[in-house]
Amino acid sequence: MDTNREDLGPLLVEQFRQQMNNLAAAIQLLTPVVQEKAGAQYDPYLAILHQSLYRMMRMVGSLEYLQLSPEDAAPRETTLDLAGLCRELARQAAPLAETAGVRFSWEEETGSLLTHGDAGQLRRMLLNLVSNALRAAGEGGQAGMRLARRDGRASITVWDTGAGWEPEPTEEELLRRPGSLGLGLQVARRIAAAHGGSIVFQQQEERGSRAIVTLPIRPPEPGETLKTPSMGFDGSGGFSDVLVELSGVLPYRAFLPADLE
Secondary structure, three states, rough: OOOHHHHHHHHHHHHHHHHHHHHHHHHHHHHHHHHOOOOHHHHHHHHHHHHHHHHHHHHHHHHHHOOOOOOOOOOOOOOEEHHHHHHHHHHHHHHHHOOOOOOEEEEEOOOOOEEEHHHHHHHHHHHHHHHHHHHHHOOOOEEEEEEEEEEEEEEEEEOOOOOOOOOOHHHHHHHHHOOOOOOOHHHHHHHHOOOOOEEEEOOOOOOOEEEEEEEEEEOOOOOOOOOOOOEOOOOOOOEEEEHHHHHOOOOHHHOHHHOOO
């Protein structure tokens, strides 16, 4: 039976995910055996295995999300505190950024900002932008995130002090870039658009760049219950979404077995 090109993407994602799940199970079984029999000197090798797995998870997850129909990718919205979501994300990202030699900071103009949205998707969007900022900042650089309220909209800025970026590459150039399929920006833009928002990239005059996310603020109705989503883990697999989405810029030291327990 012939397979149409439009059907090939989901088929490949399914095959990749099956092999990734096999690899994850093998690593889970192998790790305690190596630690017991070989000792801590082999922890760096286990860390590299885990790092590769998390990077594969990020790639397959991005491909899978971009293959979804608009209906299947639609946000599952609840009432949430956007300021709290961003604050928690920054708290989790900061120590990981330190392992890459980047100082990460958080600023906010408001301690609470109630709105509607899909907490998991919004975290994914922001982590993709944070990943880009850490890569741009480089070792010894700085990056950060800040939240403000502007004309009835939430404005989230992810910035870095890097040397800036070249004009946006073509799809072919992205596919040839080592360690990246160039999917993170597509994922982030799709999530922002699905929430009625947008992302604008700006180059600073002297040094650094910033991504500015604007989202509509849709406060809860009187009596509506505020949902507090579980932060930091993929409910389907128990993996840290922060580690998954930042895996492309973190050194192997961030994936040492003791730190993943």
